[in-house]
Amino acid sequence: MANPSVETVNASSDKLMLVAGVLLVLAGFVGFFWLNGREWYVRGAALAVGLIAGVAVGLLSAPGKGFIAFAKDSYKEVRKVVWPTRKEASQTTLVVFGFVLIMAVILWICDKSIEWAIFSAILGWK
Template identity: 85%
Template sequence: MANPSVETVNTSSDKLMLVVGVLLVLAGFVGFYWLGSQEWYVRGAALAVGVIAGVVVGLLSAPGKSFIGFAKDSYKEVRKVVWPTRKEATQTTLVVFAFVLAMAIILWVCDKSIEWVIFSAILGWK
């Protein structure tokens, strides 16, 4: 059964939260440059506080919560992946290289054959 379609309702409060989140991130950057004469850790703290606060506010909105759900589901799916062993990866890589080399040789032979037919046989150039 296919996934049912989900209707997302974006309320004005969700949009406002996203705007506030973006403004907090921008405030962190503005604070970083506005405090240019301060020590590096004061400037870094202003930047970190702004960015962290903006991300937290953004993640508390409905789109942020759906992103968190998506990230959790993606993590679960990645854990299900069966990764190849080192031997399997090496063998696959060697097969790919061999195929590429064979195709390069075949294409070179085709190219030189067509070149010979056109320039030597048809046009008579040496």
């Protein structure tokens, strides 16, 4: 499936919905701090209502609906992935560790060879 082109928010109603969603989220945060003397569950409810309402309004806009469609398509694609078995994952991990160990030894040998060449052979230090 080809990637759809990037769409910008053009309709003023979509922009207003996104602004309203952001304002509702901000209202939830303001309510949380404004109700500082109240019980924790009252403050938490104000925050939760603001967040839920803001996200809901944002998801009802055209970009929000596009995001929902993207999330559904992504979920479908993840379900198509063939995950390795435990044995395959273990074998691959051992191969990577082995390769890293071999490369570490090779790089150590190169480092010591260059060190010997510069300090002992060229500069004459011991």
